Amino acid sequence: MTPPPAPLPTAASADAGAWRIENLGPCTVPSPVPATMFVPDDDAVLLDPSVSPSSPNSSHVAVEKAGPRKNLFFKPAEAVAAVVTCGGLCPALNDVVRAIVNTLTFRYGVPRILGFRYGFEGIFSKNTVELTPSYVRDIHRFGGTILGTSRGPQPIGALVDNLVELGVSVLFTIGGDGTQRGAVAIANEIRSRNLPISVVGVPKTIDNDIAYVERTFGFETAVQLAQDAIQAVHEEARSARNGIGIVKLMGRESGFIALHAALASGDVNLLLLPETKFTFDAVVNAVVERFKTRAHCVIVVSEGAGQELCQAASLGTDASGNKKFADIGVHLKDILGARLSALKIEHTIKYIDPSYTIRSAPPVASDAIFALQLGQMAAHAAMAGKTAMIVGMIHGYIVHAPMARAVESRKKVDTRGQDFQSFLDASGMALSLE
Secondary structure, eight states, rough: OOOOOOOOOTTSSSGGGGGGOOEEOOOOEOOOOOOOSSOOOOOESSSSOOTTBBBOOOOOOEEESSOOSSSEEEEGGEEEEEEEEOOSTTTTTHHHHHHHHHHIIIIOOOOEEEEESSSSSHHHTEEEEOOOOOTTTTTGGGGSSSSSOOOOOOOHHHHHHHHHHHHSSSSEEEHHHHHHHHHHHHHHHHHHHHHOEEEEEOOOTOOOOOOSSSSOTHHHHHHHHHHHHHHHHEEEETTTEEEEEEEEEOOOSSOOHHHHHHHHSSOOEEEOTTSSBBBBBHHHHHHHHHHHHHSSEEEEEETTGGGTTTTTGGBBBBBSOBBBBOOHHHHHHHHHHHHHHHTTTTOOEEEEOOOHHHHTSSHHHHHHHHHHHHHHHHHHHTTTEESSSEEEEEEEEEEEHHHHHHHHSSSOTTTSSSSHHHHHHOOOHHHHOO
8 A cells, every 4th residue: 555645734733933924014005905805914714624533733823814905015106016937837827927917007006017037037137028907918818928937046146136126126926836945035035135025926836736735726727628638548548459548647746637637537547646656567467457347448647657667867857956757658658568568468559648738728717717816815915015925725715825834845645535535436446556
């Protein structure tokens, strides 16, 4: 049986003080936003609402709810905002940018919003574009990012120097854990200089693996768009004698896309995740057994699964320091084909990797709504002088969480949890493929 991943810190073990949101100073400027209800800073959501007799929740650590504040730190008419997008593409990136620009312009009256081109590299080179409502009017209809993106670190001191030179009061960082680690370093440098610049992050990871945050934008789009690929290989597989269909989906360290796509499909027989151990012998045996009853098999594999079987350690790292992964999908296809041929079992194998098609697509409706609200909440937080924080969803509420907590670990599929058990029950897959 596969051991469960190491649990994230819970409310019972977390330090409540580490969840307090930093503020640049007193908020004395009345908000111009016509809000139905302003959210006070002491309105909060429990980090861990669960209670059990064996492990009672006694610390009641809570996180700030997001939303418009009655009083602001910045005077909107004097503020200059800036937005940067970093890392890989993800559905709804443009939706977040558009929401920030429209909220700052129409609700607060912020006169100038800069977009940094091509990630942190754009801050370093002062490569900017003026973001106006007319500039972002239609960008939510398209995938990708209107600002461009890049990977890799930049000198933090120079980045802060350029923010000061450009008169930036608020910096919005839209990106994954690497981006938010960079944002933490920027916020720390700003703090050391005692500068009144807010840094607010919107976590972007299609893999849905940001710690504590239960959902990130783009994830539901990825799950939905993966259905076409799974359906295609299913039709190919069942139309041939001993047909095999393999789909590789995104998920470097965490297999949430693959798991949820498999659950939604209902036609996946084997699921290989980064959180589960397997051997090629066991996979081959499972496929052969499947042939005896249904004469076809559908396999979904996360990109980070089985890397120890691919001898991927020598591939190095990318510009952001992320380990380069071997193509487990191609490797699995080749191994399966060779092993089945050696057993003299007639078969066909079809393989699809829809990753770049998915990550560059416009969002589905639920992600579009979610990205819109995250952008709006980021704008509200920044104008109130919140800094070194991200906006994210916990237990259905959008909240403020310290950046440092969000990047301290990676969220993983719980292989002893309800969703994984649900897949086992639906597919009949063995508990262990070792």
